[in-house]
Amino acid sequence: MNPSATPATGTVAVAVAVAVEDIGYGRQFEGWYDRLFPRDESAAVTAARLAELHPEPASGTVEFGVGTGRIALPLARRLAAPVTGLDSSPEMLAALRAAGEAEAGVEAPEAVGAVGAVGAVDAVLADIRTYTSERTAGLVYCVCATLSMLLTPEDQRQAVARAAELLAPGGRFVVETHNKPAVLAAHEGRSRTSYFIPYPEPGTGLQTHSTLLPENDLWHCAHVWFESDGSSRVGTELSRLTTPDEVDAYARAAGLVPEGRSADWLGTPYGEQAPMFVSTYVKPVAAPVAADPAGTGGAGAPA
Template identity: 35%
Template sequence: MLRQGRSQPGKVQPVTSSDLWPRETAERYDAEERENSSAAVLEPTLTFLAELAGGGRALEFAIGTGRVGVPLRERGVPVVGIELSEHMAAVLRRKVDEDALPVVIGDMATTVVPGEFALVYLVYNTIANLLTQDEQVECFRNAARHLAPGGRFVVELGVPPLRFLPPGQIAVPFDVSERHLGFDTFDLVNQTLVSHHLTRDGDDGRYRRGSCRQRYAWPAELDLMARIAGLELERRVADWKGAPFGPASGKHVSVWRKPV
């Protein structure tokens, strides 16, 4: 059973700008993310999140097929999810039932679920799926309204790689391998990008093409969104293992706290 979410009265209307993942994409997602779903890769993420939850409840925005939420629950953290794509949530539901890990269908900027949480988190660049600044601000506000006093909001997001753009060019490759070619094209005026993927489909030489739109944001911009939502930056690191964040970091994991 997939429950439909409700929007916060008096707030923005349900977000519609995010690309909605269809059934075909949802069905092959776990296979394509097998490496990122391995125990070795996920261990630092799960440890980081479990420590912040501190035995309390956790809410995952854009929980998808449960790549993080399912193993985090297996660590003893009660997890609830919000997911825009019914197809992604249907794949998760094959792994764990509704009573064990409730999932509400709705967007992460306005959908409200019952109760308070010690932790709200967003992994894997997912906040960039909200394609306007207003929507990203509402995502922070939605996290804040779900947090108990002293609770944390965690976001994992890449640092925009604009320093790799030569003058006059708009594309930056992020993966060039035998089975996959990935590159981002940037619209510097509207602060958006499109991730393009050419993925080898089988062993007959065919490639499948896909793309997704995102809105990139700098760490300082996210800090301002957090302030608007009444949250305070607690720490920022370069990865889930806690490496120091610096000028050469390709991504960040940021933690904002709701004041007591």
């Protein structure tokens, strides 16, 4: 990592890693991402479960695809320890910075990267496929379907491998992403469908036009967000659908051991009808080297 900013004081530090490929997600959803994914009870439940899954908060925490900090900020509070948040979108990290400063009751400065952190979120502009750090972590997590934003099996496999490399022995990797069988079932054999989700605030909701591109397991969604004042916003996203078994295979190839799988953060048993799935993996602790009582060094030892 090559930081472009020196941390000062505050709640969010922003650094930059080299060679970051931004897919433009943040530019499309800037200013209304938190309307789609509010900082509500579901975010609190996610943060609480991640805190329970953490082997040791002092050992470090990394989020792949931190976005606006919807999960990282409450998790850092629960852990009373920093969370390192990676994202390829400057717009998302700017929103994260503003949210962290709003929580701390300080005014956000104009320059991204001018704010440091004493304990909340260390935000890094980075590619989750290539990010490296000299520090290991006890927990690495990739939620809200961030893994599906990588559009090839190799890119997804590379991100999981990077998570495994960042983990300390005994550390845990947690993934939440779209459940391919459920998405296919929702289309009922059609390549295109649409649906509307009303939100709790009266007069608001999300209309989604969904298209399957089965040759590459890709899923294209065009979203129209409706505000109660009659205004609307439009954004699109392209993702690659995976099954839980496919993510398990990525993890095994990276040396991780599948630990558990559920349909949500409440621990509901997984089923193919679940729209998302949550899987956990553990990095094995290296087995101790057996002692050589005779002091010979074992077979093949140099004379």
